[in-house]
Each structure stands twice: as structure tokens, then as C-alpha cells.
Amino acid sequence: MATEYAPQTRDQWAPQGRPPRRHVLPPALRAPIEARTWREFGYLMLSLPISVLLFVFAVTMTSLGMGLLITFLGVPVLALCLAGCRGLGAMERARARVLLKLDVADPAPVRPKPGGGPMSWMGAMLKSGTSWRHLLYAVLHMPWAVFAFSVSLTFWSYGWAMLTYPLWQWTFPVYAGVDGLQLYGDSTHNVYLDSPVELGLTGAVGLLLTLATPWLIRGLAAADRVMVAGLLGPSRLATRVxxxxxxxxxxxxxxxxxxxxxxxxxxxxxxxxxxxxxxxxxxxxxxxxxxxxxxxxxxxxxxxxxxxxxxxxxxxxxxxHPAVLTDRGLDAALSAVASRCTVPVRVEVDLPARPAPAIEGIAYFTVSELLQNVSKHARASRATVEVWQTADRLMLQVSDDGQGGADTTAGSGLAGLAERLDAVDGILVVDSPAGGPTTVTAELPWRG
Missing domain, CATH: 1.20.5 (Single alpha-helices involved in coiled-coils or other helix-helix interfaces)
Known part of the structure; x- marks a missing residue:
């Protein structure tokens, strides 16, 4: 159903947005010199010595603790092992935060019973699933770090060396007494990279390696991101709580x-x-x-x-809570809201049934607030409200042809609206470039 309403009055105001940053080079060409590539490469280089330290500590302490379980001494040794792994895990989260720009929340601390003493602390540490995940990370990360270190260093060094080979090829005849880099040699003949064609081919292969290696490094770093987030962060249950x-x-x-x-x-x-x-x-x-x-x-x-x-x-x-919403549903209620807007509003509602009353109320007040923003700030000449169902989600979209610049920064009305939607597992997405148009999309659970 589509309904359009005429304006009554109009206010004028809208914030100015920042223009998007423009790059001279395309992503494929600027990747080798981007800060992100070098940060991730540094992360992979540091992973080898750090993972060796983690692995040695975890395996040594675990083996010692397991061997001493026949006596009481094995329990405190295992507890100290898990506590040490948690401390090293905090260091790994900080390293990922700086070099990978991955912000992983700290897991919940171990909570022994009040007044329980050392025994309570050891019991809480051994029962903590988070602590055992830190130990698993220490064991699994070492072989992966060896592989990632070897692959990234080999491709990165060979790529830059071959790319710059025409610049330092002269060092071989001057200091080594040969014509160039030797590819093959035996008692009968030797093959050197010394001709202009060979120098050009070497540089071209080096260029391809140099352009491809940053994406390889990003793939390896992505695996590290998964391991850090999955093993060193809070569990899904704790995050949901x-x-x-x-x-x-x-x-x-x-x-x-x-x-x-x-x-x-x-x-x-x-x-x-x-x-x-x-x-x-x-x-x-x-x-x-x-x-x-x-x-x-x-x-x-x-x-x-x-x-x-x-x-x-x-x-x-x-x-x-408007009576028209209770009696006639979103279509009639949103049409009534649109009739009070200061710009012409076209309303389209395509729902096979009515969602849960609570979700229906949130959808109504979301559209009401967005249309108030259109009236007060957008400088628009017309607006559109669309409501439809997709699978088990209720979708809302409010668009206008105003001057744009809306955002969800802290303190704005959109920020508060986003928090309200998030409280019921909803999502608010704002697309409002400077100069307009503005499109705000809200997604809510259906719960019919």
C-alpha cells in the first residue's frame, strides 16, 4: 500500500559531513607500502619467538603438572601454568590490538569463593574454560607461527630482492668476480642473471611477488585474528550475557x-x-x-x-502507545505519523501478518523519530517510508532527498535510537553522505 501526504511547515538545519578520503593509487598497487601491510608483517615476524616461548612454557608446565598429579604438587603446578598462560594471553591481545588493530575484550577474571584461600583459587583456575583455551592457544599457535613466519618472510624478501635486483646487480662483478646472480652452475657451464632481458624478467617477477605478498600476509594475519579472538577472548556465552x-x-x-x-x-x-x-x-x-x-x-x-x-x-x-497501532497495525499508524510530517511522505507497508506487539511498537516509534529528524534537520522536499518482512526480520527504511550529513555519533538522537534497537537485537544503518540523500535502515526481529 502506498500513501502520500502533503507538508505543513519546514525547519532548516543539517550537519556537514566529511568528504571521503581519496587515494591516488588503486589498492593493488599501494598494498606493499601501506602501514597495515607492514604492521601485519611485523606481527608475523614477532609471532615466531613469542610462540616458541608460549609453547615451551605451556608444554613444560603441563607435563610437569601432569607428572606430579600422583602427588598434590601437580594441582598447584597446573594452576600456575593456566595463570601464566592467561598472563601471556593478555600480552597477545595487546600485540594484536596494536599491530592487527583487533580489539578483543578481556575474558572474565577467575572468581574464587570469598575467603576460600589458595585452594579456592586453584579450583577456580582449573574449572575455568577460558584458562584452558589460553593453554590450547599456546600449544596450537607455535606450529602455525612457524609456517606463517617462513611463508611471509620468504615471499616478502624474495619479492623485494628480485624487484630491486637491477639496482644492486652491479655488486656481483665488482665484489664477487661474477657477472651476476648465479642460477645454475656445474663443471661445464654457469648461468647468471646478467643480460638486460634477464634483469627485466627478474624485476617483473619480483614486482608480481611484491604486489601479491601483501594479500598473502593479510590472509595469514586473518588466521591469527581468528585464533586470538576465538581462544583468547571471552566465550560466546559470556559475551552474550x-x-x-x-x-x-x-x-x-x-x-x-x-x-x-x-x-x-x-x-x-x-x-x-x-x-x-x-x-x-x-x-x-x-x-x-x-x-x-x-x-x-x-x-x-x-x-x-x-x-x-x-x-x-x-x-x-x-x-x-497509539490506539490506531493496536487496532489497525503499522500501516494505518505510520500513515497517521506521515500525515503530521512537514514534508510529503510516501508510505509503503508490505507485511503478510502483524509482528509481536512489542516489536510493532518499537518499529512505530523508530519511524516516528526518523520522520521527526526529517522534519527538523533534513531540508528535504519529500521522504519515503518502506516496511517489509525478510525471513524472520522486520525491515524498516526511511529515505529523504535532503542535504544529508546525519550520523550516529555519541550524543545524537540516532545514537540513542541505535541503542534502543540493539536492546532487542536490532540494527540501525545510516547512509547519509554530505549533500544527501539520506537512507536509514532498521532491522528488527519479527517474533510474530
Whole structure:
């Protein structure tokens, strides 16, 4: 269904966005000199000595602890091994954060029972799945680090050496007494890279290796990213629990803010009018016998105040949860919101059924806030609202032809809206380049 509504008024304001950064060289040519390539190459070079240290520590302490399990001494040795692996894991997370730009959250600390002493600490350490994952990382990373070190160093050094070979080929006849780099030699003949054609082919092969090696390095570093994130970070369950705790805080804060808004609106609006109305009716009652005409005028004014108070209460109720949304669904409710926007809005709702009431309410208020942004900031001449279902997700999209520049930086209305959607496993994506147009897409779980 498509419906279009006419404008009433228009405000003008929009932030200015930054133009995108432009590169002179394409990615394939600038990769060998990019800082990212050299950071990841440095990470792979450092991985070998560090992984050897981790491997030796983990294997030695684990073997010693397992061997001593026949006595009580094996338990503290294993606990110390796991604690050491956790400490070395913190170093690895810091190294990945600096060189790979991979920000892995610290796992939950070991929590022994209060007052349990060393035995409680050792028991908590041995029961911690995170600690054993750190030990597994220390054992598995060493063979991978040897492979990644060898491959990246070989390709990187050979690529640059062959690329620059025409520049340093002169050192062979001057210092080694041969014509160039020897490819083959026996008692009958020798093959050197010394002719102009051979120098050109060597440089061309070196160029290909130099251009291809950064992508090889990125692939090897990607495997390291997976290992660090999967073995040294918090578990999926712990991460999910943390997300739910954060989402619960957002929901509680949002509900408290809404309650404060409702209380303020009631106190400053309808409640104040009803108090004044009661006073006016009291005065009219006193004047009813002495001055009936004045009492009639006061009753008439009170009647007008009653109508205004009723309208304010209707607006307040619509802001809490509109009746049209409950009775007729998103199509009618969003059409009512669009009719109050300051620019023409086309509404298209294509839903096979109604989602869960909570999701329906969040979708309604999301579109309402986005259309308010269009009215206040976009400088748009028209806007579009589209709602549809994809698999088990409810999709919303609000577009306008305004001057763009909207973002979700901290403190903006879009940032708060993104937090509300995240609290119910939703996503908010903003595409608003400077100069427009602006497209805001929201994704919510269906939960029908």
C-alpha cells in the first residue's frame, strides 16, 4: 500500500559531513607500502619467538603438572601454568590490538569463593574454560607461527630482492668476480642473471611477488585474528550475557526516561489545566446566585479548557502507545505519523501478518523519530517510508532527498535510537553522505 501526504511547515538545519578520503593509487598497487601491510608483517615476524616461548612454557608446565598429579604438587603446578598462560594471553591481545588493530575484550577474571584461600583459587583456575583455551592457544599457535613466519618472510624478501635486483646487480662483478646472480652452475657451464632481458624478467617477477605478498600476509594475519579472538577472548556465552546485561540497562534507562517524560507532561500540561479548571468552576459556583451572566461566562471558558485538556491527554496517550497501532497495525499508524510530517511522505507497508506487539511498537516509534529528524534537520522536499518482512526480520527504511550529513555519533538522537534497537537485537544503518540523500535502515526481529 502506498500513501502520500502533503507538508505543513519546514525547519532548516543539517550537519556537514566529511568528504571521503581519496587515494591516488588503486589498492593493488599501494598494498606493499601501506602501514597495515607492514604492521601485519611485523606481527608475523614477532609471532615466531613469542610462540616458541608460549609453547615451551605451556608444554613444560603441563607435563610437569601432569607428572606430579600422583602427588598434590601437580594441582598447584597446573594452576600456575593456566595463570601464566592467561598472563601471556593478555600480552597477545595487546600485540594484536596494536599491530592487527583487533580489539578483543578481556575474558572474565577467575572468581574464587570469598575467603576460600589458595585452594579456592586453584579450583577456580582449573574449572575455568577460558584458562584452558589460553593453554590450547599456546600449544596450537607455535606450529602455525612457524609456517606463517617462513611463508611471509620468504615471499616478502624474495619479492623485494628480485624487484630491486637491477639496482644492486652491479655488486656481483665488482665484489664477487661474477657477472651476476648465479642460477645454475656445474663443471661445464654457469648461468647468471646478467643480460638486460634477464634483469627485466627478474624485476617483473619480483614486482608480481611484491604486489601479491601483501594479500598473502593479510590472509595469514586473518588466521591469527581468528585464533586470538576465538581462544583468547571471552566465550560466546559470556559475551552474550554481557550484551544482555548492557541491553537490560538500556531498556531500564529508556523506560525511566519515558516515565519522567510522561510525569512532566502530565504535571505541566493536563494536570495544571485541570487544577485551573477546578478553581474556575469553584468561582463560577460562588457567582452563580449573585452574577449568573459572569458565572455562565466562566463555565463557558471552563468548557474550552476541558476540551484543551482532553486533547493534551489524547496526544499524551498517543505518545505512549497509539490506539490506531493496536487496532489497525503499522500501516494505518505510520500513515497517521506521515500525515503530521512537514514534508510529503510516501508510505509503503508490505507485511503478510502483524509482528509481536512489542516489536510493532518499537518499529512505530523508530519511524516516528526518523520522520521527526526529517522534519527538523533534513531540508528535504519529500521522504519515503518502506516496511517489509525478510525471513524472520522486520525491515524498516526511511529515505529523504535532503542535504544529508546525519550520523550516529555519541550524543545524537540516532545514537540513542541505535541503542534502543540493539536492546532487542536490532540494527540501525545510516547512509547519509554530505549533500544527501539520506537512507536509514532498521532491522528488527519479527517474533510474530
Amino acid at each position: 554481557s550484551e544482555l546485561e548492557s541491553d537490560r540497562g538500556v531498556v531500564v534507562d529508556t523506560a525511566a526516561a519515558d516515565l519522567r517524560r510522561i510525569e512532566r507532561d502530565l504535571h505541566d500540561g493536563a494536570q495544571a489545566r485541570l487544577v485551573a479548571l477546578a478553581m474556575d468552576l469553584g468561582l463560577a459556583k460562588e457567582k452563580l446566585t449573585d452574577d449568573p451572566e459572569a458565572a455562565a461566562r466562566m463555565v463557558d471558558e471552563a468548557h474550552g479548557e476541558v476540551k484543551i485538556a482532553l486533547q493534551e491527554l489524547r496526544d499524551l496517550a498517543r505518545g505512549i
